[in-house]
Amino acid sequence: MFWSAQAYLLFCPLFCAAQTLPHATADIEVTSRLVQINVLVHEKKGLPITGLKQEDFELSDNNKVQKIRVFRTSSPPSLKSSPLQLPPNVFSNRRDNGSDAAPNMTVILMDVLNTQFLDQTRAKQQVLKFLTNVQPEDRIAIYVLGRKLFVLHDFTDDAAHLSRTLAKLRVNVHEYQPSNDSPITADTGLRDLDVAIENANRLNALASDFRTAERARLTTQAMEDIANHVATIPGRKSLVWVSGAFPFALGIDTKPYQIAFKQSHDYGAMDRSIPIMPRVFNAEMQAAIGATNQAGLAIYPVDTRGLSAPEGMADASSRNSQGSDLNPGFGSPYETMDILADRTGGVAFRNVNHLDKAIRQALDDGRVTYTLGYYPAADAWDGKFHKIAVNVKRKGVRVRYAKGYFALPETNATGELRKRHIEDALLSPLDATVIGLGARIDPASQPAPDSFRVVVQVDSSDLTLKSSGNTWTGSVEYVLMEQATDGAALHITTETLNLNLNKQKYDAIMRGGLLLTAFIKPAPQAYRLRAVILDRPSGNLGSISIALPATRAAQHN
Secondary structure (H helix, E strand, O other), rough: OOOOOOOOOOOEEEEEOOOOOOOOOOOOOOOEEEEEEEEEEEEEEOOOOOOHHHHEEEEEOEEEEEOOEEEEEOOOOOOOOOOOOOOEEEEEEOOOOOOOOOOOEEEEEEOOOOOOHHHHHHHHHHHHOOOOOOOOOOOOEEEEEEEEEEEEEEEEOOOHHHHHHOOOOOOOOOOOOOOOOOOOOOOOOOHHHHHHHHHHHHHHHHHHHHHHHHHHHHHHHHHHHHHHHHOOOOOEEEEEEEEEOOOOOOOOOOOEEEEEEEOHHHHHHOOOEEEEEEOHHHHHHHHHHHHHHOOEEEEEEEEHHOOOOOOOOOOOOOOOOOOOOOOOOOHHHHHHHHHHHHHHOOOOOOOOOOOHHHHHHHHHOOOOOOEEEEEOOOHHHHOEEEEEEEEEEOOOEEEEEEOOOEEEOOOOOOOOHHHHHHHHHOOOOOOOEEOOOOEEEEEEEOOOEEEEEEEEEEEHHHOEEEEEEEEEEEEEEEHHHHHHHOEEEEEEEEEEEEEEEHHHHHHHHHOEEEEEEEEEEEEOOOOOEEEEEEEOOOOOEEEEEEEEHHHHHHOOO
């Protein structure tokens, strides 16, 4: 939770001519009213088709034909690009730094939160097997989802280092908690005891339902964090979600159902019922799918329950943890997998024995991508899900793409929603890149000895600035958090900056970015700073981690 700290924080928006942060167009940019979609076109044998032109494509939005305004083709680069090396005490939340990224960027998400012990072991062994066949052009990251999301290894082409790091990962027997433990049959012959057992079953089912809801919240938030992290890496990216359960359902049934608690015959025969509302997680999934579409991130769900058992280990059938005892049959793990893949342009894998094949397809799918962009009519932003259809004027081809997007109107995010997004960004291990940020930290004599001057540069092209004549207005929230080595928040300071720019200042920040300067004396136990910039009109944000200078950090070692 946010709390007010003593602020040695002075916000000074500066306008100067400096190098603008690199900016990459996202896959679906709702706030700019431009919708862009990545399209894969393959022959029947699976080989990508190259050389297609804009006139080879037809596109419709909710059955309305759209004029294609943006057309790009991405294919493997001929040379391996090198990331820009930043000077000491200078940071950026955009890992590409203007360089070309490999076309096959893939995150492997090892989901221990929703996966049983045996299935975790299977998945780990098969990912290790895959890493022995990584190609030079592949860029792979491995993240782990438990009660928190953490980065095991970010993007690299060093397969040997990935393997060594993954081999050290211990499978977790504590994270996973089944959601549908088998109830005890109440048939003892003693009515009072049977009633007590049945009521206990119902209480266990309620607790199970709440555990499922918490897992769903953590899972969808992880997807959103990953999407925000890779948003500005050019081209199509893939997320291979390796999981033993998919703990939510989309749009199945929203009618409440009853759970009855019986009373013993000694106190009357009347049952007492509690209305329960099924958890369909539409809002959470809408946010997650919207973020993945905006980032150009396709999801490839892989059900670990179809994997072969490791050699020498007895096989055991994995229990389907989808749904709840409260509402038998509610939800379908395969429906969730299919919807996620279909709406993001990925492929769902179930009943597969080779996880390496699923990862390889995710990597290879991004080799040749066609990007189509169009502007829907102003009245099309109705808050509903819009179906996209793409047709290629060529026979015998297979076409795959994200099948739609949520047409959210451009309105200010509510205070509670902004607060939740900022909190998530502060605690996430991944930098959000939808708004480009750079930062520099230097020693300073104010407000007291051992203080620091922190300058955050905001990519102004990512902000929502509305013009009226020769005036541009906007509003951003700037949050700065001091963080301890264990991740605990020490001091959090927030400030809202309302922009009212004349043409001279507007031109200046478009050239050099919006600079925010803070003077701060960190707490003795602080080892890094975490900055978040939120664009209030759109709700988009960027975040960046700022390490305190090495001389100070050494005091903690």
